Amino acid sequence: MAPNGSVGFRDSPVEPGIFLDEDLGSDWYIYESTESAPHDDLFPDAVMECHPTISPQMYHTVMAPISLALILALSFLVKRRRLHLSCWNGVPGLLSPGNLLEQDGHRAVAAAVLALLCSELCRLLLDPHPLPLLPPTGTTTASPAAREFWKVLALLYFPALYSPLLACPGPRHRLGYAAGTLLAWGHCAAQAWHRAQCPLAPKMHRLYSLLSHVPALLSLSLLSLWYPVQLLRSLRSGDSPEPRISGKSYYRKYLKALLSKRDRKGSSLKMDESLSSRIRSYLLSYIYIPEEGFRIPLKLVASVTVAVVAVYQVAVLLLVAVVPPLRIMRAGMSKDVVVLLVQFGLVPSRGAAAPGDLEQELRTAQHFLWALEVCYICSLVLCCLLTYAMLLRSLAMHRSNLRALYQGAVLDVFSKAHILRPSRESLVCWMAFSSFQAAFACLGLLIQQVIFFLCFVAFTFLVVIPLQLGTSSPLFGIIRNMWPFWLTLVVAVLLQHLLAHSQFLEQHSLQKEITNRRALYIVTFLLFPTNVLVGAMAAVWRVVISGLYNAVHLCRLDISLLHRGVETFDPGYRTYCHYLRVEVSQCHPLLKAFCFLLLQPGRPEPPAPPCDTQLEEGLQLMHPKPPAPGRARSRRIRARWWVAYTLLHNPSLTASRKTALADPAANGAQLGVPRP
């Protein structure tokens, strides 16, 4: 605690009353001890540097090897279980962290782990000790370039640390769930203990550390509840056999919903809706309501979760970086500063020149600062709400786009025809999609905050405060001096509308025709200069509305901010289009349901998978071995399906299609496995 009650916002010892020395930036947040703070709950009492029992370094030194050991053990186990006989044949592959292209059931886990990772990312970008494996002194004394280097290492370290949390449920085995439980409890306990021991931190604002850890703690709590539940379920019912098609129940549901909901379309084609119902449906379009039989892909769920967490982190940062300093400035506002402000004309003076009579100016200055604070908080709340609304709306748009693409309506989604096949670029865009969504949401929030804060401040200081204080404002002056001008513009526009309605248009049966052409030309020519001024207003409006629209929609990847013809130059929209190509080509639910049907009937038990480690589950689905001889009819049906599927995906085979169709039962199986 600093002596004589004066409290420094930063750690360095401060000398109260010095405002004009060189270190102005850091010593600005001082308030004199004689002034009592009106709301001291948000003021930073001197927070001691807190050293928890389990230091971050120790926590990471313990958890990192444990995670590594567990994931390696689990990988070996899976290898052993899958390959039964030739256990050590081939390099054992690591477990994948979440099957991001599959519809299996671990959506909550994937979202929680990515949210955790995103939360850590925000922390490490601000932290002077980004890599907690090293002692703190090693990173703070290094050169800036070396510190950047540690940050880069931390960027790779954290996903590696948390990937076991996501990989453990992969094998669907009780040992996997047990390992997950262990890891989740370890992480959760360590972090919760750290927060419980040191709830306040001296850095930034004393509450910032706690607030910024909320998403991480929530994610870890979710994980440490989910894993034990899964473990218990698997212990009670025995391990479920690893399904050949993950999420097959969803595909069956999708198929059912598609086949049953024939009558849904008729009701949505009402053209003559009233205005209120149209407004209601417009507002409802911003709320994502899950529909039966359709599930948003895992990657999109993860993207939106990550974006929400990122926006929360940025909003908290924006809040604690500005509001407490503003409050400290307000409380510490002394009469010397007010004299300066009055001299600069920032605070209106009532003519009291003596320093003793500055009471009212001091109150005005404090009122102005309070108004600034209110503007800032209001605009921040508005921005967060807008961003979340946009994210929800983009979920609904994703669904309708995916639906359209599943039905083959490519031109409804893209402005020109696309081939929905993965390419190098689209794969890279697919990989980066979630990250881009988070980054775009953050930048969008920042830009919105700047714009809306300026708007709120302008409105407050040009309209509200002058009305309150009874003083004049530049805006009122402009309106007062230029009223003939504004009146002329309004009258000119009204006059043109009236004339067009009553004089220049003639009703012919059902349509209107232009009449009185000579008068029309005369009015057009006479009003040309006035219309230029109207056009200037329209141009300003165009700038304002396009700027606002782009700022608000910056976080949405599903719409392009550029014009139709050049929309591929918009990096966000380009990423989204490529993402859709991969998603639709790889996860078409009907295709998957069909594959599932193909694999289902002839095989009561799944055959032993081939030992080729290159062959992944997806490819196995695509190239099933010809079934054992069974009933002739089902075989023929299946063979025809294969022919159709093969031809669909191998257009080069259409040349040999006639012979294939001539004897589908015999050639189908051969065509079904088109190895290049």
Added chain:
Amino acid sequence: MAPNGSVGFRDSPVEPGIFLDEDLGSDWYIYESTESAPHDDLFPDAVMECHPTISPQMYHTVMAPISLALILALSFLVKRRRLHLSCWNGVPGLLSPGNLLEQDGHRAVAAAVLALLCSELCRLLLDPHPLPLLPPTGTTTASPAAREFWKVLALLYFPALYSPLLACPGPRHRLGYAAGTLLAWGHCAAQAWHRAQCPLAPKMHRLYSLLSHVPALLSLSLLSLWYPVQLLRSLRSGDSPEPRISGKSYYRKYLKALLSKRDRKGSSLKMDESLSSRIRSYLLSYIYIPEEGFRIPLKLVASVTVAVVAVYQVAVLLLVAVVPPLRIMRAGMSKDVVVLLVQFGLVPSRGAAAPGDLEQELRTAQHFLWALEVCYICSLVLCCLLTYAMLLRSLAMHRSNLRALYQGAVLDVFSKAHILRPSRESLVCWMAFSSFQAAFACLGLLIQQVIFFLCFVAFTFLVVIPLQLGTSSPLFGIIRNMWPFWLTLVVAVLLQHLLAHSQFLEQHSLQKEITNRRALYIVTFLLFPTNVLVGAMAAVWRVVISGLYNAVHLCRLDISLLHRGVETFDPGYRTYCHYLRVEVSQCHPLLKAFCFLLLQPGRPEPPAPPCDTQLEEGLQLMHPKPPAPGRARSRRIRARWWVAYTLLHNPSLTASRKTALADPAANGAQLGVPRP
């Protein structure tokens, strides 16, 4: 001339050396007499207030009544000629200033008069005496609101003053041309005399008045050449009879071009063009090359002319408002100012503390100001070129849009179906279109200038000047300190592309398929935080490119700056769409050619027009009286045309179509005149 050679940029007497008094803004542009200006050609030598022989007040007092008298006389004359017998029957209508919806031959006149008007508008907005009919003292001593009122009156006065110039060629009579010659010569002589007597003006910059009058003088010269030529031609060949369809030669040409150019389309469908030819065709698309058989409508020609003049005026204003003051500041830079600048850190110091050793700092400061000036001029030139390129490009777009709409391809132009009929709103938009184009081009130029100037300044002061002086810049510092970060981003992106190309994609016959899915998921998860940072860069790029795109394309009304779904909220694009509706519905060349054919064959001489003054030329074309009985075949053909036309434009009649088709020759004439 101010005493002892010190020259004030403004009229007020100035005291050199005083920089910190209250009137800082106006006294800033002082340079001391001891410094010799390096380029004194642009410096304002004290320009005396110049009083020409014909004062503006006298010029307007003479020309306004003459214009009014001439146009009234001409109107009576036309009335008398048209109505022959019942001369004074009905109120004589004023001549219309240019048939803006027709394709008659006075395009150059219309463009010149509108350019003249636009030039006057720019002048009157800046002038303290906007209404030259009043004595100057009457307007300067008035209150601001009264001055605004005079400006509003001036907005209506100038089009009224110049409208006779546009209306004179309307009757196509030698008297009209003579009146036009008289007026054009009068205006041109008065203005040229004024400029010759007072080439320099004390206001703004001494050359500003001259530069800003160039478009007006050019327009007036064009008019005062065009009218005598037309007068001579009409005297030599006799007055041409007023044609029933104006511009009929154009419609015939259009029809011929349409019917002959069948083979043009085949050559434009080359898909496998080389890159260089594609770039060439892209660049060529920015140049409007007139095509045979198609003429841009008069309104569009006028809009682009007006926009070009407006952009010129704004550019001249921007140039003289900034560059001469910058030069004066540079020449008048004293050592006291340099000391201040060095103290603020704006000019780097070599450690010389004594005021006598500031030579080098003074040179550096002057160099900085020179760099600012260069940046400003470069960005202004760039902005003007970009705006002109955009205007040319929009001309080409107008042509392709009109072509598409003439062919009925509404969905190629608008994103949803429109009914191409005039409505109240579309008529208002049609009236305001040219003015909007001019206003949007001006605001676009202003915004571009701000953006490009800041970009040029940032580039100069962060890159060029530090490289020149060998000092460090914040940009270099950021790059030096953060190179591991930038390197990581580049490596991460490259790595993903490489992996996607070599590991995650497998070539199957003609298409690619995803393989190694587990590794793909692992890489995706591990690179998630890095990709967030890549995404942040992409988001910044998205902001930059959408901002630049919108700023550059602000002047183009033919594209929307908003997303497809909400493009009607863009005032510019909305105006354009409505304009197109009116233009296409009223000026379809095929329709006009058809009407022309209808009127042509059966009538060697045009019948006397009806005395109904409400019935305009266009309506006469639409409802021709049934022809006198002639040859049966041509009558039947014409009747069928009428049926087709009537049904096309009266969908409500389709119910009775079968009976109409059963006996078209009998019912055609009756259906052809569908009076409500």
